[in-house]
Amino acid sequence: MNTEQALKINIPGSNNTLVTIVKAFVRQRYNLVEDDQADICIIDLDAYKANSLLDEIRKQHPVRPIIGLSLNEVAHDNIVFLKKPFRPDDLTQVLDQVSLKINQPKVIVADKIVGSIHRAATAVIEKSADKNRHVAHHGVTNRSDSVHYNPAEFLQGALINAYCQSIDTGITHRMEAWWNPIIIFPKIKKVWVDADDKNLQAFCRLPLKTFARYQAHDRDVANEVKIQPEPMLNTDDCPGSLQSMDAFLWKVAWWNAGGQLPLGIEHDQLIQLKYWPNITRYLCPDHVVQMCAILYQRPVSPLQVSEVLNIEHKEVYGFISAAHALGLINSIEDQPMKSSRLSESTKPVAKRHNVGLLRRILSRINRR
Structure with missing residues (x-):
């Protein structure tokens, strides 16, 4: 406008x-x-x-x-x-x-046009997602590239940049990317956004540039993501509930991934969890506990995790993308696996009475 x-x-x-x-x-x-x-x-x-x-x-x-x-x-x-x-x-x-x-009728008309475009874009996205409703809840979609996505092209990349600026300065920041503003409170590690998960997930399904061009004819304007300090804002100024910064980034990354791996991680590359995510507070679909157990125990590839659990590789990729966004993934460089099967040395050990909980979980997974 x-x-x-x-x-x-x-x-x-x-x-x-x-x-x-x-x-x-x-x-x-x-x-x-x-x-x-x-x-x-x-x-x-x-x-x-x-x-x-x-x-x-x-x-x-x-x-x-x-x-x-x-x-x-x-x-x-x-x-x-x-x-x-x-x-x-x-x-x-x-x-x-x-x-x-x-x-001032032009203002009202123009604003209604923008709102109609926004709603039309969301409707198109949700209609496409209906074709994959059994996996769409966790961000899995049918993109042309079935392996990788670039986090920098999605909300995830802009959000990480805003987090860094806010944490480095210790000042509340506001981020705008042609959607509802996101307010970041670094001192209490909380985020506020005036949108429910349904609207957030719809926004996460498209790259920022694609979404912005539904609302802007100017390509240069469509590329803008505004991140600016708001030192006068406090939590009392934001109606509704706040969310954990980590939990918010986790679900944004999972939905942005659309069942793909982030650039830099290959499907046959050895990776390992540095430590368990707080799965009691994060978006966690089925098999998250099992995936954590396998990836924390020893370096394995994403394909191996999918094979051991007998689940869609896209579900594994979504989990890895979310964990990677929080810095929980340790990549073992230049060591792709030649075989998609776990060797005898990497298979979980048999259950014994004195074996810990983690090994018992792995043993049960292996028997499925």
Whole structure:
């Protein structure tokens, strides 16, 4: 959307936190401007001297629409009320309602077009995924390259870059990649995004450039991923629940993989788990415990894991991609396996009463 068409918002007073939240929530739909250029005012009615500020706005701009935010129901004439806490969609909906009253139809039409394109793209993706519904829940799809994907082309790559910037500085960061903003809180190792897993999984099925071009005709603009510090944001500013940074990256990588291996890992290459992932808190479909046991015990290839467990290799590849994104995979370079079968020396040992839990799991797997 052109900035010339976007409605202009002013937030009077010195509420930097509210300014930051509005920026994150409305993104490209509206512009924040100085008082004399604004079409709409947003005021925090719970702020200090809010009533005095409201009187001043009405004197200087008697016909300008005002959106009032408050924790409690308030009665003010000619004010559109929005109860706190509010979600991005709540604020956007109120802004759309107000904008209808001030003769800016192009903005509303353009925004509806973008929303329609977004919904159409998601529908196309989900329709394609229906053909593989038995495995789509875990991100397995029918891409043309059945072996590898490039994490840098997906949300996974951008998310890792945002994590690095946020952790290095210790400052809250916001990432935008033509989707809902992702807020990263490095000090508590949490992430906030205004989307459920269904919407996140749909977004993860396409490379970022492909998804962006559903919404932007300009190829240069479509390539942009914005990562910027937001030092004024805190967890109280983000409605809804937070997620662990590791758990969020784990499922993003699993869904981005689409049943493929990340570039740099071959299907016949020896790899090993450095340590067990926290499978009690991560997205974990069937056979995760068995895969962890085999990959932690000794170096094996992805194909060997698939053969021992008698499962689709794509399920193994998805698990390896998620573990690799968290740095849990140790690659044994230049040692591909000549045979897809485990040798006698690598097969799990028989069960004995004094054998540990891990070996008992492996023994049971081997007997299947």
